[in-house]
Amino acid sequence: MMKIFKAFTFFMLCVISVQVWAQKKPVVNNDPKTFKLFFEKVYLQLDRTHYTSGEDIWFATYLVNGKGASLTSTSNNVYVELINPKLQVIDRKLIRVDNGLGKGDFKLKDTLQTGWYNVRAYTNWMRNFGDDFVFQKKIYINNSAKNNDPKPIATNSKKSITFFPEGGSLVDGLASLVAFKTTDEYGNGLKTNGSIISSKGDTITTFQSTEVGMGSFAFTPNANEQYKVVGIYGSENFSSALPVALKKGFSLHVTADTANIKATISANELAFNEQKGKPISVVIKHAGDIVYTGAITLTKEVSSLTIPIK
Numbered sequence: 411m412m413k414i415f416k417a418f419t420f421f422m423l424c425v426i427s428v429q430v431w432a433q434k435k436p437v438v439n440n441d442p443k444t445f446k447l448f449f450e451k452v453y454l455q456l457d458r459t460h461y462t463s464g465e466d467i468w469f470a471t472y473l474v475n476g477k478g479a480s481l482t483s484t485s486n487n488v489y490v491e492l493i494n495p496k497l498q499v500i501d502r503k504l505i506r507v508d509n510g511l512g513k514g515d516f517k518l519k520d521t522l523q524t525g526w527y528n529v530r531a532y533t534n535w536m537r538n539f540g541d542d543f544v545f546q547k548k549i550y551i552n553n554s555a556k557n558n559d560p561k562p563i564a565t566n567s568k569k570s571i572t573f574f575p576e577g578g579s580l581v582d583g584l585a586s587l588v589a590f591k592t593t594d595e596y597g598n599g600l601k602t603n604g605s606i607i608s609s610k611g612d613t614i615t616t617f618q619s620t621e622v623g624m625g626s627f628a629f630t631p632n633a634n635e636q637y638k639v640v641g642i643y644g645s646e647n648f649s650s651a652l653p654v655a656l657k658k659g660f661s662l663h664v665t666a667d668t669a670n671i672k673a674t675i676s677a678n679e680l681a682f683n684e685q686k687g688k689p690i691s692v693v694i695k696h697a698g699d700i701v702y703t704g705a706i707t708l709t710k711e712v713s714s715l716t717i718p719i720k
Contacts, residue, residue, distance in 0.1 A: 450475065450484055452545045454531045459598075463522045463553040467492070470529065471505050471512035481510030485533045492516050495525040524553045540565075550596070569594050569643045571602065571650050577662035580655035582633040583678040587663065592623040592643065599623030604641020606652065631655040658684070671717040675706070682711045 453472040460611075461467060469490065475482040485507060492501040497520075505512040532544040569592065576587040594600045599622035606629060614637065616626040631637065634689040639650045658680035665672050673692065677685060685708050692715055694702035706713050 412482075423564070442690070450482060450533065450535075451479075452488055452531045452533065452536075452571075454490065454545055454547060456529065456547065456549065459548075459596075460550045460552070461518060463518050463551060464520050465518050467516040467518065467549070469514060469516075469529070471507060471514070473507050473510045473512075473533070483507075483509055485535065487534065488512055488513060490531055491530045491532070493530060495523070495527065497528075518551060520553070521550055522553055524551065527551050537581040544635075549595075560576060569600060569646070569648065571604075571639065571641075571648070573653055575653060576664075577660070579659060580629070580631050580653055581661050581678050581681075582631055582655050582657055582674050583660040584659075584661040585628060585630040585663075586661050587626055588629050589619065589626045590619070591623070592619055594643070600643055602641055602643050602648075604639050607638050607640055609636045633657070666719070669719060671719060673715045674712065675715070676712045677708065682708065 451474050453474065455470045455472070459469040470489050471490070473482055473485055473488060474480060475484075488504055488505045488507050490503045491499050491547065494500050501516050503514045503516070505514045512590065527549050528621055529547045529549060530544055531546075536543045570592055570608050571592045574589040574591075576589070580586055590662075592602045593598045599619075601619055601623060603616070603618040605616045606627075608614055615627055615629055617625055619625040629652075637652045639652060641648055647654070660678075661676045663674040663676070675690065687708065689705045689707050690713075692702070692704045693700060694708070704715060704717070706715055
């Protein structure tokens with residue numbers, strides 16, 4: 411049941427991530443008219459994201475089963491390419507993968523121009539599906555000998571904060587746990603702190619991120635009320651809007667201990683009046699596979715479902 415726990419938490423808490431792409435590989439089926447697809451994913455871990463010409467880019471390669479996120483040996487080679495700002499491939503490595511693991515490096519030439527470059531990784535099978543299935547990551551390379559200004563050019567015009575309400579949406583009258591992430595001009599996590607302010611100017615709650623720009627806070631939006639976020643990125647003030655709350659809907663809160671997973675499903679007044687006495691299905695999926703199904707009948711505004719881990 412630990413698999414259910416991990417899948418349930420991931421499915422319900424909306425969190426984030428990395429750009430990885432599915433790879434499909436055919437497996438022979440007894441019926442010659444049909445076949446099954448085996449999914450692989452390639453991850454590349456770089457030592458950092460900003461470099462100077464003449465340095466080395468060191469990277470580790472991971473080939474995993476797309477269904478279970480475990481290392482796989484279904485492919486033996488991964489192609490890794492370095493692409494310049496003009497979208498030209500300037501270096502390519504063929505990395506040997508043993509039991510899903512590989513490593514390599516690029517030696518950056520002194521003649522490289524300053525700018526944003528792209529590191530791309532894929533297996534031979536991925537070539538059948540175009541660039542949509544290829545792992546890609548942007549890096550910045552600076553050539554101080556050719557550029558008197560060593561500061562990177564920002565990919566975005568300003569810093570940003572993004573909110574992720576638990577269950578997917580804020581709902582009028584219902585308490586939610588809201589995760590957030592702040593990033594700077596280059597997409598890096600940025601430490602911040604701030605407050606939720608009502609249209610009347612009242613401070614509803616405050617929040618503070620970790621060093622990498624992530625955190626969460628509890629919040630209950632009221633009907634017919636508007637909210638804004640004010641805070642500080644380092645020494646820079648900012649203001650942002652919260653996601654608009656639904657007028658009618660459900661919220662979901664998940665807790666767990668060593669024995670059970672508990673899902674609390676809350677309906678606001680409008681949703682409860684519409685769905686009272688009707689069944690609600692609970693389906694948990696992991697990597698596209700259904701690992702749990704259940705149902706509860708909505709007899710009150712707050713209902714709970716307990717799932718044993720073992």
